Amino acid sequence: MTYQSLSPFDGKLIKGFDDINASEYEAKLAAAQTCYESWRHTSYADRAVIIAKAAKLLHEQADVFARIMTQEMGKRIGEARGEVEFSSRILAYYAKNAERFLAPVKLHPTVGEAHMESSPIGVIFGVEPWNFPYYQLARIAGPHLMAGNTLVVKHAGIVPQCALAFEKLLLDAGAPVGLYTNLFISHEQSDKVVDDPRIKGVCLTGSVAAGRSIAARAGKNLKVSSMELGGSDAFIVLEDADLDLTIPWAVWGRMYNTGQTCCAAKRFIVVDKVADAFLERFQAALTALKAGDPLDEKTTLGPLSSEAALVQLLKQVDLAVAKGARLVMGGKRIDRPGSYMQPSILTDIKPDNPAFRDEFFGPVALFFRVKDEAAAIALANDSDFGLGGSVWTRDVARGQQVASKVETGMMFINNIDWSDAELPFGGIKDSGYGRELGDMGIQQFVNKKLVRTATMHAPA
Ligand code: NAP
Numbered sequence: 001m002t003y004q005s006l007s008p009f010d011g012k013l014i015k016g017f018d019d020i021n022a023s024e025y026e027a028k029l030a031a032a033q034t035c036y037e038s039w040r041h042t043s044y045a046d047r048a049v050i051i052a053k054a055a056k057l058l059h060e061q062a063d064v065f066a067r068i069m070t071q072e073m074g075k076r077i078g079e080a081r082g083e084v085e086f087s088s089r090i091l092a093y094y095a096k097n098a099e100r101f102l103a104p105v106k107l108h109p110t111v112g113e114a115h116m117e118s119s120p121i122g123v124i125f126g127v128e129p130w131n132f133p134y135y136q137l138a139r140i141a142g143p144h145l146m147a148g149n150t151l152v153v154k155h156a157g158i159v160p161q162c163a164l165a166f167e168k169l170l171l172d173a174g175a176p177v178g179l180y181t182n183l184f185i186s187h188e189q190s191d192k193v194v195d196d197p198r199i200k201g202v203c204l205t206g207s208v209a210a211g212r213s214i215a216a217r218a219g220k221n222l223k224v225s226s227m228e229l230g231g232s233d234a235f236i237v238l239e240d241a242d243l244d245l246t247i248p249w250a251v252w253g254r255m256y257n258t259g260q261t262c263c264a265a266k267r268f269i270v271v272d273k274v275a276d277a278f279l280e281r282f283q284a285a286l287t288a289l290k291a292g293d294p295l296d297e298k299t300t301l302g303p304l305s306s307e308a309a310l311v312q313l314l315k316q317v318d319l320a321v322a323k324g325a326r327l328v329m330g331g332k333r334i335d336r337p338g339s340y341m342q343p344s345i346l347t348d349i350k351p352d353n354p355a356f357r358d359e360f361f362g363p364v365a366l367f368f369r370v371k372d373e374a375a376a377i378a379l380a381n382d383s384d385f386g387l388g389g390s391v392w393t394r395d396v397a398r399g400q401q402v403a404s405k406v407e408t409g410m411m412f413i414n415n416i417d418w419s420d421a422e423l424p425f426g427g428i429k430d431s432g433y434g435r436e437l438g439d440m441g442i443q444q445f446v447n448k449k450l451v452r453t454a455t456m457h458a459p460a
Pocket of ligand 1 (some may be wrong): 126156188206209211228229231263359369422
């Protein structure tokens with residue numbers, strides 16, 4: 001069974017769901033295609049009524065949605081509620097702004113008149129991860145549905161109840177059947193969906209391995225795709241950083257969602273002059289976190305999303321240490337029921353250590369001491385990933401110059417406010433290609449058609 005709700009807090013099975021069979025598959029794809037034929041001609045205003053209603057319902061039922069998430073994948077309840085509210089804002093934003101983003105754009109040719117028109121392209125297939133069970137769905141549903149496409153979505157195997165809750169949300173908001181369809185499918189069935197001629201585009205958020213597999217399949221079918229993959233973001237602390245500001249962000253950046261965020265701060269690159277002070281205060285702040293029930297508002301350290309995720313992370317830490325890294329703190333599972341890991345810091349990580357290049361998807365910080373700004377930039381760029389990163393300095397102009405030199409899709413100066421409904425999100429290198437959200441995100445699965453009109457003349 002691919003889809004199972006298993007509580008990472010106590011390991012109990014909440015509910016399991018069967019994959020869909022061949023006739024269910026056919027009915028769902030056919031409904032998505034049929035819906036597209038009418039949805040593409042539905043006005044922006046009429047589309048917006050449904051998407052805005054979904055936003056409103058999500059806001060009104062934030063606690064219900066948040067609890068499902070917390071029980072299935074362990075996100076602490078306050079963070080879960082925040083994610084639900086943000087997902088609601090994303091839907092509301094695209095309901096309001098999609099038409100503006102997709103309005104015809106006038107061009108200025110040497111002869112005649114020309115403009116670009118935007119039109120939807122068809123049914124889009126989304127493959128989504130468990131770490132943001134609603135935000136990831138809102139991030140594709142808001143823009144792509146408002147653009148006039150329809151969606152079929154494979155969510156991650158460990159969050160089936162979130163997947164169903166989001167599908168129901170849209171139906172409750174008045175969406176026609178086929179506008180947004182959840183698919184409980186295996187990886188093999190997913191390949192079949194990518195091959196299906198009714199599918200016109202594919203977007204995936206997930207690991208590099210999943211990205212390679214789905215992107216290759218999409219490429220073979222000449223289908224447009226966007227890939228939002230992993231990251232190992234640098235958190236660059238310069239000698240003039242305000243540590244009172246930097247330390248809380250360092251903790252948040254590494255520990256939000258128990259460290260399971262693509263663009264989490266993962267590599268802490270600190271200039272020698274402040275390295276000892278930073279490390280001491282960072283360690284003290286991490287030590288203060290207390291493991292507990294993620295449904296309890298007072299808990300400051302939640303479980304990892306699954307036992308498998310914990311086992312994988314422990315193995316990565318053991319290997320890093322076997323290859324010469326040193327544990328400053330943590331490195332073990334917490335002695336209590338559930339899939340909990342100690343907040344951990346690894347240092348002395350040499351370039352030949354697998355930890356130097358790998359993504360650590362959990363509460364493990366990699367600490368690097370460097371001599372100066374130039375060395376920090378060089379180390380930040382010595383990565384297969386290129387998702388995001390941050391710079392910490394009292395000199396904002398200097399921070400912006402450093403940001404320009406780091407090779408990633410996103411950089412943040414004295415903050416890591418990763419995502420906003422109107423800002424593009426995505427990376428380069430092994431972190432993928434394409435963008436979600438913002439003007440770039442909504443254009444991803446849209447036909448940009450040139451229309452040129454010229455006065456009648458015979459070809460030269
Ligand atoms: P994952 O194992 O790649 O899973 C992501 C999704 O892809 C799930 O729905 C999964 O389904 C599916 N999947 C995996 N392999 C597949 C295949 N061969 N064919 C079809 N579907 C496949 O990733 P994860 O462990 O859930 O998520 C963590 C990763 O996502 C991290 O690397 C993180 O950095 C990245 N991420 C990136 C972003 C971003 O915006 N850049 C955002 C969040 C997360 P199953 O669950 O059924 O295997």
